[in-house]
Amino acid sequence: VARTGRRPGESGTREAILDASRAAFARVGYASATIRGIARDAGVDPALVHHYFGTKEGLFRAAMQLPMDPAHVVEEVLAGPRDGLGERLVRLFLLVWDSDEANPTLLGLVGSALSHEAAAAMLRDFVGEELLGRVARALDVPDARLRASLLGSQMVGLAIVRYGIRLEPLASASPDQVVAAVAPTVQRYLTGPITHPPA
């Protein structure tokens, strides 16, 4: 039977919340969007948003169809020896991006960030603070924010060149080859020297 739409039921409500959240994230950015405001826009109780999606981060992830849970990514990368941070981060990145379903959404997010300020703000807040910023801060190193943004530059560039533009041979390189080449960069950005010695 066709749905009549008057009372949309659970999946309709979820979709209304996701639509409202995408609009809010695009309009005011990740940091400024609130569960309360999104719930109001979707015409539901905030408790229902929490019930379906947990935190704002969970809502964002569902709205953007992101395949990974940032808290989990951070935990995985930080577990294990400090000199293996670069390798673990690159391996996890490849695992997420090599899955076909993930990468059109993620590339679309980067693409729209280049033309829309709100999408740029969203990516800045989310990738910079929630994802890479957390890793860098957890390491107790100087210049954690600069390290996070340098890390962002290599990872965003790797995503675009390997999956977006598909520049060979990086596009077809095996995960081991990519790790061998890129993990030392990531390791240095996280824990190595990134400034000139003081004069």
Added chain:
Amino acid sequence: VARTGRRPGESGTREAILDASRAAFARVGYASATIRGIARDAGVDPALVHHYFGTKEGLFRAAMQLPMDPAHVVEEVLAGPRDGLGERLVRLFLLVWDSDEANPTLLGLVGSALSHEAAAAMLRDFVGEELLGRVARALDVPDARLRASLLGSQMVGLAIVRYGIRLEPLASASPDQVVAAVAPTVQRYLTGPITHPPA
């Protein structure tokens, strides 16, 4: 006096050639586009295209409003001591991108490459082969193409994070700070170890 448009004169002809070339580069990519085909589309003699723009590379640069001449970039980067390659490349990159007029065009090119295959092909051919490929090949190192694509990943990512998304503090870092952080990456991608030692 207003231009009547019947016989457009030099600037109209130049524009017609540029329009035809942008369409051709977008349709078939940089490598497959020909001066002959572009001249035909613009309704002019191929000799006139050569007269105004020199080579296909000059035409591409004019069509995309690129501020730099790739041959000049390659020459500048290669001149001087080998262990200063990374620093020279990053400094030149910052010089080009820090100029306000350049970067909307360049970011637009990257953005459209994420949604249009022809734009992706154009960027692959041009950045991969004409620009970074030339540098890597001139160095007489193993894995020159892999090195060029790794270099591309860091430079594209730096462009997007510093100028597109504007993730702080990398967005506001001084050229010296960026060089200190990123030049070692570029130097290793060009001349350092990028593969695991053979087992």
